[in-house]
Amino acid sequence: MASRFYFxxxxxxxxxxxxxxxxxxxxxxxxxxEGGFIIASNHLANxxxxxxxxxxxxxxxxxxxxxxxxxxxxxxxxxxxFFDAVGAVPVDREALSSGKGALQAALEILREGSxxxxxxxxxxxxxxxLHPGKQGAAWLALExxxxxxxxxxxxxxxxxxxxxxxxxxxxxxxxxxxDIADVDPSLSKGVRRRVMNARxxxxxxxxxxxxxxxxxxxxxxxxF
Numbered sequence: 277m278a279s280r281f282y283f284x285x286x287x288x289x290x291x292x293x294x295x296x297x298x299x300x301x302x303x304x305x306x307x308x309x310e311g312g313f314i315i316a317s318n319h320l321a322n323x324x325x326x327x328x329x330x331x332x333x334x335x336x337x338x339x340x341x342x343x344x345x346x347x348x349x350x351x352x353x354x355x356x357x358f359f360d361a362v363g364a365v366p367v368d369r370e371a372l373s374s375g376k377g378a379l380q381a382a383l384e385i386l387r388e389g390s391x392x393x394x395x396x397x398x399x400x401x402x403x404x405x406l407h408p409g410k411q412g413a414a415w416l417a418l419e420x421x422x423x424x425x426x427x428x429x430x431x432x433x434x435x436x437x438x439x440x441x442x443x444x445x446x447x448x449x450x451x452x453x454x455d456i457a458d459v460d461p462s463l464s465k466g467v468r469r470r471v472m473n474a475r476x477x478x479x480x481x482x483x484x485x486x487x488x489x490x491x492x493x494x495x496x497x498x499x500f
Contacts, residue, residue: 282329282335282361282362282363283335286329286330286361289330289361290330290331293327293330293331297435297445297446298446299327299331299446299447299448300446300447300448301331301447301448301450302447302448302449302450303449303450303451303452304331304332304333304450306425306450306451306452306453307332307333307334307391307425307450308334308423308425308453309334310389311389311422312385312386312387312388312389312390312391312392312420312422313334313386313391313392313422313423313424313425313453314386314391314392314393314394314413314416314417314420314422314423314424314425315328315332315336315391315392315393315394315425315427316394316395316396316413316424316425316426316427316476316480317393317394317395317426317427317428317429317480318395318397318401318406318427318428318429318480318484318486319395319397319399319400319401319429320400320401320404320429320430320431320432320433321400321432321433321435322400323432323435323436324395324429324432325338325340325362325364325393326358326362327429327432327446327448328393328427328429328448329362329363329393331448332391334391335363335390335391336363336391336392336393337362337363337364337365337385337390337391337392337393338362338363338364338365338392338393338394339364339365339366339367339378339381339382340359340364340365340366340367341366341367341368342366342367342368344359344364344366345359345366365381365385367381378412379412379415379416382394382412382416383416383419383420386416386420386422387420392416394412394413394416396409396410396411396412396413396473396476396477396480397409397410398410401486401489403489404433404486405486405487405488405489406477406480406481406484406486406487406488406489407488407489408477408488408489409473409476409477409480410473411469411470411472411473413472413473413476414456414468414469414470414472414473414476415469417454417455417456417472418456418465418468418469418472421456421457423453423454423455424453424454424455424456424472424476425450425451425453425454426450426451426452426454426476426479426480426483427448427449427450427451427480427483428447428448428449428451428480428481428482428483428484428485428486429446429447429448429449429484430445430446430447430449430484430485431445431446431447432446449483449484450483451479451480451482451483454472454475454476454479456468456472459471459472459475
């Protein structure tokens with residue numbers, strides 16, 4: 277269930293984001309009006325987990341390590357406010373690093389009928405290229421039956437490179453839902469995940485316009 281705090285904070289923040297950055301947003305009609313859904317996006321900067329919840333019409337939640345809520349002082353207060361405002365779900369470091377523990381938390385969010393955000397690459401792209409995706413989003417689609425909404429972000433890595441960010445440099449492009457039901461059900465679960473993962477990454481690439489990384493990293497070889 278979407279929290280009052282989430283939407284209250286977003287009501288305050290959204291006009292400020294528009295004034296400061298004027299993000300170009302397209303494809304929001306592709307977001308389901310009800311039921312669980314998976315946002316699968318490229319990942320260029322830490323601010324991505326702030327931008328997505330601000331611009332989407334429905335609540336999008338992420339998992340984060342629980343130690344982020346433990347900081348003291350003003351920094352701790354700001355961090356707690358931020359992660360609570362975006363509806364982040366605290367998960368202990370061991371479960372988060374295991375991958376599967378984080379996905380179990382995500383599965384519960386989807387079964388509650390909420391939106392969940394995930395970055396298939398597994399980490400920020402430091403070179404601007406689109407790196408091979410892990411299969412977490414595809415696994416969630418298979419286990420929950422929820423559609424995957426591909427998202428392509430542009431420009432978020434440049435937001436804080438200058439004192440005054442250039443307005444209109446950020447864009448959020450939302451693609452049409454991808455449904456695991458469209459993958460041949462006679463295939464094994466493993467093959468269906470790989471097929472779905474390939475579709476997700478292809479759509480993210482089209483939406484973001486990024487070049488693909490030529491290297492297969494260790495994260496790309498990981499199942500999750």
